[in-house]
Amino acid sequence: MIKAILIFNNHGKPRLSKFYEHYSEDTEQQIIRETFHLVSKRDENVCNFLEGGMLIGGSDNKLIYRHYATLYFVFCVDSSESELGILDLIQVFVETLDKCFENVCELDLIFHVDKVHNILAEMVMGGMVLETNMNEIITQVDAQNKMEKSEAGIAGAPARAVSAVKNMNLPEIPRNINIGDISIKVPNLPSFK
């Protein structure tokens, strides 16, 4: 079973956290910190598995992770999951995000939290793998978007118009907002090529 899915950047800022077991909010934050601590100190080219931290269940659990440019994708799983299978699942997740966002980067995860959660929900449910077929996942996501658009078309029109106007006047659209120490745009992730 997958206990938790965490995404954080190279500085340990959480970008997505999804827990499939209940922990208190404080514990969740501790788990994120502990996991970041464990994962971030590892070199590149070492293996993608390590024993879980104490908080998330100790030696029966594994952390399986991949590091893409500025982001770590970490799955905390118990012994009933295949390590390589989960590694592939992370790849499918990232490739799906990449297709949905067109060259996904860290900012997409920040500004579209809801979408990322939806995509993840199409793949993993209650800690179990729901769907692994990328086309199927994208079909579902597309269908949702269509529904959203059609609803927005009727009821949301005024709000969207206002938003569009505001966007026009906005000299810096989100993608170019000054975000300090973080690189703004990740060019194409090397692992997709």
Next chain:
Amino acid sequence: MPAVSKGDGMRGLAVFISDIRNCKSKEAEVKRINKELANIRSKFKGDKALDGYSKKKYVCKLLFIFLLGHDIDFGHMEAVNLLSSNKYTEKQIGYLFISVLVNSNSDLIRLINNAIKNDLSSRNPTFMNLSLHCIANVGSREMAEAFAAEIPHILVAGDTMDSVKQSAALCLLRLNRTSPDLVPMGEWTSRVVHLLNDQHLGVVTAATSLIATLAQKNPDEFKTSVSLAVARLSRIVTSASTDLQDYTYYFVPAPWLSVKLLRLLQCYPPPEDAAIRGRLTECLETILNKAQEPPKSKKIQHSNSKNAVLFEAISLIIHHDSEPTLLVRACNQLGQFLQHRETNLRYLALESMCTLASSEFSHEAVKTHIETVINALKTERDVSVRQRAVDLLYAMCDRSNAQQIVAEMLNYLENADYSIREEIVLKVAILAEKYAVDYTWYVDTILNLIRIAGDYVSEEVWYRVIQIVINRDDVQGYAAKTVFEALQAPACHENLLKVGGYILGEFGNLIAGDPRSSPLIQFNLLHSKFHLCSVPTRALLLSTYIKFINLFPEIKPTIQDVLRSDSQMKNADVELQQRAVEYLRLSCIASTDILATVLEEMPPFPERESSILAKLKKKKGPGKLPDIEEIRKEKNANINGGTEPVNASTNAKASPPPSSDLLGLGGSSTQNAAPPASTGGSLLVDVFSENNSTTPPGSVRPRRGRELLQVCLQNLGRMYVFFGNKTSTQFLNFSSAVLNVHTKPADPTVEGGAQLQQILNIECVTDFMEAPVLNIQFRYGGTLQNIAVKLPITLNKFFQPTEMTSQDFFQRWKQLSTPQQEVQKIFKAKHSMDTEVTKAKIIGFGVALLDQVDPNPTNYVGAGVIHTKTTQVGCLLRLEPNTQAQMYRLTLRTSRDTVSQRLCELLSDQF
């Protein structure tokens, strides 16, 4: 076209997020967040109805704030309202909020359940999926109660959409995990098994996960799944890579499904039906063959998914453990991986080989890879991989290669990562003992171990070496010689000093003939390190010294001088002071015969399972650990034996308390390390009786052998107290009394050496905080002595356990809801959080332990009534352990606030 277009981002959200990210300090961030929270709160509270877009924007903001680690304490109601919207967008964002932010104990579950019920019966697949996801994410017991019966119907109904079937299967799996008792088996189970034949591979994958989990508890119910799984697997494995279209991942057909099917088959023994069995063997062979084929793609994903299936197939082969040819092929395959350039594969190969090593068919085959594994230990850059290599070496060790493996592990230990040192130490200690042909090798190994990694050598390890040396006389001389030599090092680890002190104290005489290790040299060597060690080690060394007095009478004056010195006699530590005083007196007074009896060589220890093994098991995972129990019992025995808190307080005066019994000395040293032989007790009375003049009667403190509180069911209790006169003179005018306790007056005279029994009848008048004090008075040698002893009577002794049903419990729990009636305490566990021990402690506390009351099965719930003369006080308690954090939360509700308070204090002390 991308599925999410970039332009439709929410501007308010974007601005908020970039504000946060531009904050220079944590304070600024908190300030900005609080401002935003206030804004959202006012928007939610405002009269203006929000449109879907705004609601979504605010919920996204809340999610972002939550992700940063801030509490969100509002918005739940708005989210619940969104669930009943007819619009997909609103419903979806409501469900998202709930699955991220609502925990299973929320009061809102009932409202959420209503919304889910509507969506489940809507027949709109999108809505059904949303609601199933929500159930699976929250997974609370209340949800299980509401939906566990309905979901199987959705799952097997013919007209259910595929995507809904997938969700229903996993939803059911989740409920089975959280509330297994609520998921009924039934006629649907056979129909679920047939989902393995479904057209849609996504459905098959979800169903396989479900069946694999259910089959672990009800293997018979799902037996038929074996043949279907084999058939399905066979079709996948033999299919061309294009047959399965979208489920082919980088030229590997349906890798996830294959993995799941192989996992499912690991729930069962090899199929009995020869045809099925043959077909499965064929599958496994095909998978092994494919591993040798050239890759169809250079991409890492291709080899990853291919190997995922391969490793799972190997796990199944190892699980069946019945086909020697397959086992050996698996072993060879893993051997190839051991030298693969992919670190992941080396890691997994080492891990799988560990399980393979325990099979009789392949143990020898695994052993052929020893050099590769040792090499991995030396050259791997990744600590996770090295850890696996250590595990594998441990698993493949037997008599033939033990010396080599232990030597390599010791070698590695010198530079090993700190995180795994203790585990390696335990493994070396176990292997050295298990495969020792020659015990001199064993002794050398352990001493080396202490030299290399002394800090990581736990007590169990050095206890064990002493046990073995004591029990085997062929190795004693060698051990004495070796520790003596090891102690020559200018800096040696304290653990070595402990082992050395103990062994020389027992067997120093065996090497005393050599002028290089004469008694005086031995003593000086030990004593030169005395001042550098901790109190327990010094206490042990003092025992060594008294043993030396027995072994080597010629150095008695030297040792007596040391014992007599101010640094011993007036040591601030009571234990050291006491030992010094007692040992000095013992050496002055006792005859050689008595000394020889008291300080006799330790008798052999009873043979038992190594406590090191228990320790390793504990480190590696939960399990029943008899030895740990034993250690705990020993500790208790020590506490009962002598140094009770009461006693300690009576003799904590500045004057040296030459107290009664040697056995009590075990209090702070360990059982194994306390050399005084048990025959000493009775002699000591004589030893001290010659010395009346300087002995203040601290030694006559009542030694409370055992208190028996017999009656607990009522507000009446009875207690027996024994007083023993350890001197030879009479105590006159003896009396003992407790306020408000009926005592039968004791006999006023206690003869020397006699014991007196007194019965206390105790009645609980009202609830109380302080334990009653027993005042003992007597006249000894002309002076009046006063001793106050706290009796171990606490409020919980007046409990009567009460059994009740879950419904009753919660009804009463709710009745006791005023703030004064509840006392809650959150505290760190002081002992290991063992379920059985905790249960025993709760029952021992006096309440009834109620099963299946708390929705969370790891919590403990208890109920009881405290009887006092005037009233009865009902008490409910709940203990929630958090093993991750090693914390407990204890909640007590009683009808009286002082009782809640007191019971909470008493009980929280126990864990």
